[in-house]
Amino acid sequence: MGILTLDHVFKKYERIEAVRDVSFEIHEGEIFGLLGPNGAGKSTLINMICGLLNITKGDILFNGKSVKKAYVKTKRQMGLVPQDIALYGNLSAYENVRFFCSLYGFSGRELDKRTVKALEYVGLLDRKKDKPTTFSGGMKRRLNIACAIAHTPKLIILDEPTVGIDPQSRNHILESIKSLNAEGSTIIYTSHYMEEVEAICSRVGIMDHGKLIALDTKENLKDSIGDRRTLIVTLEKMDAVPLDKLLDIQGVQTAHLEENGVRIHVDRDAHNFDQIVSYFVSQKLQVNNIENQTPNLEAVFMSLTGRTLRD
Numbered sequence: 683m684g685i686l687t688l689d690h691v692f693k694k695y696e697r698i699e700a701v702r703d704v705s706f707e708i709h710e711g712e713i714f715g716l717l718g719p720n721g722a723g724k725s726t727l728i729n730m731i732c733g734l735l736n737i738t739k740g741d742i743l744f745n746g747k748s749v750k751k752a753y754v755k756t757k758r759q760m761g762l763v764p765q766d767i768a769l770y771g772n773l774s775a776y777e778n779v780r781f782f783c784s785l786y787g788f789s790g791r792e793l794d795k796r797t798v799k800a801l802e803y804v805g806l807l808d809r810k811k812d813k814p815t816t817f818s819g820g821m822k823r824r825l826n827i828a829c830a831i832a833h834t835p836k837l838i839i840l841d842e843p844t845v846g847i848d849p850q851s852r853n854h855i856l857e858s859i860k861s862l863n864a865e866g867s868t869i870i871y872t873s874h875y876m877e878e879v880e881a882i883c884s885r886v887g888i889m890d891h892g893k894l895i896a897l898d899t900k901e902n903l904k905d906s907i908g909d910r911r912t913l914i915v916t917l918e919k920m921d922a923v924p925l926d927k928l929l930d931i932q933g934v935q936t937a938h939l940e941e942n943g944v945r946i947h948v949d950r951d952a953h954n955f956d957q958i959v960s961y962f963v964s965q966k967l968q969v970n971n972i973e974n975q976t977p978n979l980e981a982v983f984m985s986l987t988g989r990t991l992r993d
């Protein structure tokens with residue numbers, strides 16, 4: 683049995699059905715990626731897992747016990763890094779972590795030891811005396827993570843922890859997640875950045891409009907669209923780009939306009955490069971670049987929904 687089981691979970695807000703019949707299992711020891719565009723229902727699902735939101739229908743079991751019941755001991759084994767940063771501005775970094783960890787029943791030397799370790803994990807020990815109000819966005823996010831992990835939870839859930847931060851903090855966060863996992867924590871990582879999910883997760887669930895539309899290892903997901911390649915054609919100007927004639931070229935499966943050009947899916951073995959270039963030339967559209975992409979999770983999402991993750 684998995685560490686976490688979602689069994690036909692629904693969530694209905696007043697008017698919106700944000701989560702619709704989602705079922706899956708999280709295996710102990712894995713880094714599971716929950717990928718989906720804004721509004722897909724990821725945060726709603728996460729908040730139900732942590733018991734912060736009521737489940738409209740269905741159930742979620744953590745270590746075999748329903749999260750609907752307030753089993754304090756069970757809940758202590760979860761750590762949530764929420765999307766919105768939750769820190770006390772008038773406390774130092776050290777005091778913030780210490781406070782959150784104390785809520786889990788730790789005190790004295792053990793509490794201090796855990797506080798130091800968590801700050802070390804996120805690379806903020808040298809700033810322990812400073813208040814978060816003096817921190818950059820990335821440092822605040824790292825401190826937020828330290829507060830959620832100091833009690834060494836078995837399951838750590840991170841809800842888009844890298845939104846709007848600098849690349850250095852982002853790398854730091856991704857590395858800390860890998861280390862926490864190597865030390866035994868199971869991780870759920872939600873994001874709409876497919877590069878991050880590809881970099882650290884082993885299995886991936888893809889959500890869209892409240893539904894789980896795919897779940898597998900990232901390799902299997904990419905293999906599932908292995909019958910095609912993606913060409914990204916960058917154009918000098920985007921005046922008028924008729925796509926219908928492109929679809930007449932043998933081996934072209936789909937074509938979508940993007941900000942600076944056209945994204946074209948072609949059969950994996952198609953030899954239609956010349957015809958595609960000739961088509962743009964015939965339309966008097968100057969081609970600045972053509973990128974031949976190997977399948978990634980963005981392509982999987984595109985293949986399932988016809989949209990990009992950031993539409």
Ligand SMILES: Nc1ncnc2c1ncn2[C@@H]1O[C@H](COP(=O)(O)OP(=O)(O)OP(=O)(O)O)[C@@H](O)[C@H]1O
Pocket residue numbers: 695696698699700718719720721722723724725726727765842874
């Ligand atoms: N408290 C709420 N009341 C009503 N509707 C809500 C509430 N919270 C979320 N929603 C709606 O539920 C849907 C799913 O939102 P949710 O925040 O779970 O998505 P998400 O995948 O986490 O997206 P994001 O990355 O933007 O947070 C959206 O349509 C959103 O507008």
